Amino acid sequence: MTITTKSPKETHNIGKLIGEKVKPKDFVALIGDLGSGKTTFVQGIAEGLGIKIPVNSPSFVIVKEYQGKYPLVHVDIYRLKNPIDELFNIGFEEYLRREYIIVVEWADKIKDIFPENNLQITFSYNGENERMLSFIPNGDRFIKLIEEVKQCIY
8 A cells, every 4th residue: 555645744644543553562664765754654653652742763862662552662773783783782672572562763774673564664755745655564463454544544
């Protein structure tokens, strides 16, 4: 499924829809260039989870945790030189084992460690404010989730 958003608010709102549907142990992989809407989308996920504090990119701290309806772990691996090694050095595998929703920006750098069931979303520019969000659901859970999102949009 591909969705074109015409503003950051629309990108945020699609994230919110996803946030209302994700569950613990879900892994969402965000792929796209700088400024393509990944963090805006995560802010929408956080809103959908009922997180009330500001959510921003953890570029310098790598991982931020938020508590909402379910706990959210927001990971940004943009600055990591050896992302897989560095993530495991900070205990990333614990997040994968626990009851967290994990959202990773720049996830294309760690495709080798994606859980089997995951939702990949690629963000691309389609004009100054327009973005194309391409969804690849891996596993029955995410196929169903995307079908539910489609029903809310169309």
